[in-house]
Amino acid sequence: MDGALLRSLTPSVLGILVRRGADFASAEDAVQDALLEAVRAWPDNPPRDPKGWLVTVAWRRFLDGIRSDAARRKREFLVDEQQVSGSVPAVDDTLQLCFLCAHPSLTPSSAVALTLRAVGGLTTRQIAQAYLVPEATMAQRISRAKRTVSGVRFDQPGDVATVLRVLYLVFNEGYSGDVDVAAEAIRLTRQLAAAIxxxxxxxxxxxxxxxxxxxxxxxxxxxxxxxxxxxxxxxxxxxxxxxxxxxxxxxxxxxxxxxxxxxxxxxxxxxxxxxxxETDWVQIVEWYDELAALTDSPIVRLNRAVAVGEADGPRAGLAALAALDDSLPRYVAVEAYLRERDGDLETAARLYAEAAHKASNLAERDHLMLQASKINARRSRASAPESENL
Known part of the structure; x- marks a missing residue:
C-alpha cells in the first residue's frame, strides 16, 4: 500500500467533497473512512483511478451519513449522487483547503493541527507525537477545529496573512517521522506564490x-x-x-x-x-532591528541578543539580553552561550544544565547537556595539578 499516494490525494478528495456541499467535519470523516477502505481493498484490487475511487467511496460514505439524519434529508447538494461515477476533474484543491484550515476563527495551534491532518495527511497519532501530547488530547483538538470550520463556506476562507502564519508554523513543526511536513509546507507556499x-x-x-x-x-x-x-x-x-x-x-x-x-x-x-x-553579524543585527520594529516580538529580541554578542562581543550581548524577560523560552540557553563566550565557564555550565531541563524536545536537551559536560571537562582539566597533566 502506497501511504504517500494516499496522503497526497487526501486534500484533493476532501476539497472536492466540500465543494460539492459537504460540511467540513462530515467530509473529513467520510474521507477517513474511504482511506481505511483503500488500505483494505487496494492491495488485492488496485483501482485504475485512485483519486476517482476515493471520491466515489468518500461521497457515498458522506451520503450514507446524511440519509441517517432525517433533519438533513432536505439539504441541497451541489452535485447529484449520479455524478460520482464520472471522471474527477484534475483540480488541485489543496491550496483552497489550506485557506479553510487557516480560518481566523481557529486558534493557531488548532489551525496547524487541522492543516497537518487535512492537508498534510498525517494521522491523529502522528500529529500528537509531533506536539508531544496524548493522542486523545489531539483528537479532541482536531474535532473542535472541524466543528468550528464546518459552518464556513468554502469560498470564504481565511485571509492570506493567516494562511502564511499557519504555513510558517507547519514548516517549523519539526516533525521527523515518515512524512516530510517541511517539504509539504514549501510545496503549498509555492502554490500560494504562484497564485498571489x-x-x-x-x-x-x-x-x-x-x-x-x-x-x-x-x-x-x-x-x-x-x-x-x-x-x-x-x-x-x-x-x-x-x-x-x-x-x-x-x-x-x-x-x-x-x-x-x-x-x-x-x-x-x-x-x-x-x-x-565570515558571517556578517553587523548586518544581521541591523536586520533584527528591522524585524523587531515590524513584530515587537520578544523572541526576535532574544535572537537579536545573540547576534549582538557575535557582532559587538559577549558582554554587549548579555546587556541586550538583560533587558528581556528571563522566562522567555531559550533565554537560559542564550545566556549560557554568551557566558561561555565571555569566559565565565562555571556559570555557563550551570546555565546549560538548567536550560537542558527546560528544553522542549529530546535532541535539544541532549545538546545542552553535552555543552554543560564539555565545559565541566574543560574546567576539570584546567584545575588539575600539573603532575596530572604530564
Whole structure:
C-alpha cells in the first residue's frame, strides 16, 4: 500500500467533497473512512483511478451519513449522487483547503493541527507525537477545529496573512517521522506564490528554502544536533539557497518589507558566509532591528541578543539580553552561550544544565547537556595539578 499516494490525494478528495456541499467535519470523516477502505481493498484490487475511487467511496460514505439524519434529508447538494461515477476533474484543491484550515476563527495551534491532518495527511497519532501530547488530547483538538470550520463556506476562507502564519508554523513543526511536513509546507507556499503576487508570500517561500537548504547538516549521524557554526557547509543545498536568494531579492525590490522578508534576509546572510567566521553579524543585527520594529516580538529580541554578542562581543550581548524577560523560552540557553563566550565557564555550565531541563524536545536537551559536560571537562582539566597533566 502506497501511504504517500494516499496522503497526497487526501486534500484533493476532501476539497472536492466540500465543494460539492459537504460540511467540513462530515467530509473529513467520510474521507477517513474511504482511506481505511483503500488500505483494505487496494492491495488485492488496485483501482485504475485512485483519486476517482476515493471520491466515489468518500461521497457515498458522506451520503450514507446524511440519509441517517432525517433533519438533513432536505439539504441541497451541489452535485447529484449520479455524478460520482464520472471522471474527477484534475483540480488541485489543496491550496483552497489550506485557506479553510487557516480560518481566523481557529486558534493557531488548532489551525496547524487541522492543516497537518487535512492537508498534510498525517494521522491523529502522528500529529500528537509531533506536539508531544496524548493522542486523545489531539483528537479532541482536531474535532473542535472541524466543528468550528464546518459552518464556513468554502469560498470564504481565511485571509492570506493567516494562511502564511499557519504555513510558517507547519514548516517549523519539526516533525521527523515518515512524512516530510517541511517539504509539504514549501510545496503549498509555492502554490500560494504562484497564485498571489505579494512580497510577503515570496518572502516566506524564500525563508523556507533558505532554512531547508541547511537541513542535511543540522544533525549528526547519531541524530544529535549540530549548531549552525559547526555545520558542514558543503552539505548545504546550494540550489535551494540560490533560488531563495533570487526570490528574496525580487521581493525586497518592491519596497514593501514584512517580517518574513526580514527573516529571509537574515537566513540569506548566514547562507552567504562560506565559514561561520565570515558571517556578517553587523548586518544581521541591523536586520533584527528591522524585524523587531515590524513584530515587537520578544523572541526576535532574544535572537537579536545573540547576534549582538557575535557582532559587538559577549558582554554587549548579555546587556541586550538583560533587558528581556528571563522566562522567555531559550533565554537560559542564550545566556549560557554568551557566558561561555565571555569566559565565565562555571556559570555557563550551570546555565546549560538548567536550560537542558527546560528544553522542549529530546535532541535539544541532549545538546545542552553535552555543552554543560564539555565545559565541566574543560574546567576539570584546567584545575588539575600539573603532575596530572604530564
Amino acid at each position: 503576487d505579494h512580497p510577503e508570500v515570496a518572502g516566506l517561500l524564500a525563508l523556507m528554502l533558505l532554512h531547508h537548504a541547511r537541513r542535511a547538516a543540522r544533525t549528526a549521524a547519531d541524530g544529535s544536533l549540530v549548531p549552525l557554526a559547526e555545520q558542514d557547509r558543503s552539505r548545504w543545498d546550494t540550489e535551494s539557497i540560490a533560488e531563495g536568494v533570487v526570490i528574496l531579492q525580487a521581493a525586497l525590490a518592491r519596497d514593501r518589507l514584512g517580517e518574513f522578508q526580514a527573516q529571509a534576509a537574515i537566513a540569506a546572510l548566514h547562507a552567504d558566509a562560506l565559514t561561520a567566521d
